[in-house]
Amino acid sequence: xxxxxxxxxxxxxxxxxxxxxxxxxxxxxxxxxxxxxxxxxxxxxxxxxxxxxxxxxxxxxxxxxxxxxxxxxxxxxxxxxxxxxxxxxxxxxxxxxxxxxxxxxxxxxxxxxxxxxxxxxxxxxxxxxxxxxxxxxxxxxxxxxxxxxx
Numbered sequence: 001x002x003x004x005x006x007x008x009x010x011x012x013x014x015x016x017x018x019x020x021x022x023x024x025x026x027x028x029x030x031x032x033x034x035x036x037x038x039x040x041x042x043x044x045x046x047x048x049x050x051x052x053x054x055x056x057x058x059x060x061x062x063x064x065x066x067x068x069x070x071x072x073x074x075x076x077x078x079x080x081x082x083x084x085x086x087x088x089x090x091x092x093x094x095x096x097x098x099x100x101x102x103x104x105x106x107x108x109x110x111x112x113x114x115x116x117x118x119x120x121x122x123x124x125x126x127x128x129x130x131x132x133x134x135x136x137x138x139x140x141x142x143x144x145x146x147x148x149x150x
Contacts, residue, residue: 015109022102029095
């Protein structure tokens with residue numbers, strides 16, 4: 001009997017490659033999301049630090065100019081935090097898209113992989129059946145020879 005050959009092997013390789021690409025994009029999206037979240041965390045820490053510093057300055061009766069400077073800086077940090085929150089949301093949305101693409105690629109690959117497994121099992125069953133036929137034929141021939149010699 002012929003060696004097992006899966007006709008859709010090229011498709012299976014293509015789908016595996018697509019799945020790997022999707023996994024790479026998801027990993028990159030995870031890294032990007034973590035990076036954006038770290039930037040947001042740093043901005044929030046800066047905001048907390050500036051509020052502490054402002055509280056310390058207020059005990060020493062600061063000038064109007066100093067208070068204005070702190071106010072402008074606090075407003076700037078707040079706008080930076082808002083912008084960074086949007087970047088985090090974009091990164092999270094992109095990560096989610098990548099996750100959906102990867103899940104779809106996995107499903108597509110598993111579909112062809114399961115088909116390959118079924119075809120291999122079918123091939124092995126046919127091979128076993130052929131071997132059994134040959135063994136039965138050999139047994140019949142041996143039996144006939146033994147009967148003729150008696």
